[in-house]
Amino acid sequence: MLGIYISVSMIPSAHEAMQREVSVTEVKRYSLVKPTLQTKFHIDFDWWSQIDHDWRVYLQSLLCSEHQQAYADANIDELIDWVDPETAEIQNVDGLRHILITHCARQTGFITDHTTLVDAVFRVFLANGNAPLSSTELAEKLSRPPDTIIRTLAGIHVYRGIRPCQV
Numbered sequence: 001m002l003g004i005y006i007s008v009s010m011i012p013s014a015h016e017a018m019q020r021e022v023s024v025t026e027v028k029r030y031s032l033v034k035p036t037l038q039t040k041f042h043i044d045f046d047w048w049s050q051i052d053h054d055w056r057v058y059l060q061s062l063l064c065s066e067h068q069q070a071y072a073d074a075n076i077d078e079l080i081d082w083v084d085p086e087t088a089e090i091q092n093v094d095g096l097r098h099i100l101i102t103h104c105a106r107q108t109g110f111i112t113d114h115t116t117l118v119d120a121v122f123r124v125f126l127a128n129g130n131a132p133l134s135s136t137e138l139a140e141k142l143s144r145p146p147d148t149i150i151r152t153l154a155g156i157h158v159y160r161g162i163r164p165c166q167v
Contacts (some may be wrong), residue, residue, distance in 0.1 A: 034154060035135075035154040037136050037146050037147075038134050039134060039135070039150075039164050039165075040133060040164065041125075041133060041134070041162055041163065041164055041165065042130050042131070042132045042163070042165050043122065043130050044161045044163045045094075045097065047158075049161075051158075052161075058160070059097065060096065062100055062123070062126070063096075064104040064110075067104055071099075079094060079095065080095040080098060082098060101126055101129050105127040110126075111123045111127070117149065117152055118152065118159040118160060120144070121152075121162060124141050124142065135150040135153065
């Protein structure tokens with residue numbers, strides 16, 4: 001007969017259990033409608049940052065070699081002032097995302113034939129400034145079947161914050 005031993009330290013306190021329950025209920029549900037080939041997707045950075053505490057580590061790994069070296073010891077968690085070229089409006093934007101979208105994602109070799117599907121889709125969104133795209137549009141850019149893309153993105157698991165856009 002096997003004995004199961006539970007350490008008291010493994011049992012969450014009432015406060016910890018309540019915090020976990022609150023964090024689970026605070027996650028927004030967008031839609032129960034199953035996405036189609038025409039459903040537009042994007043990187044939902046707000047959702048991703050709430051779910052995955054290591055999301056910035058992944059983004060830093062995508063920096064080009066020039067920016068990997070330039071920001072090796074710098075704090076790139078800060079917001080920077082960015083001037084919208086169309087409206088001249090000054091906005092506070094995440095410095096790391098800005099570097100990725102405006103420079104690193106535009107470098108040759110950012111997306112290759114050997115890039116996994118999820119990473120390739122993520123990188124396409126970075127390269128296009130996170131403008132929403134459907135599976136059909138992603139398929140054209142990646143030369144991959146749209147059915148495979150929609151099956152991957154519309155499944156139970158959300159990869160890298162890639163979610164359907166809210167209507």
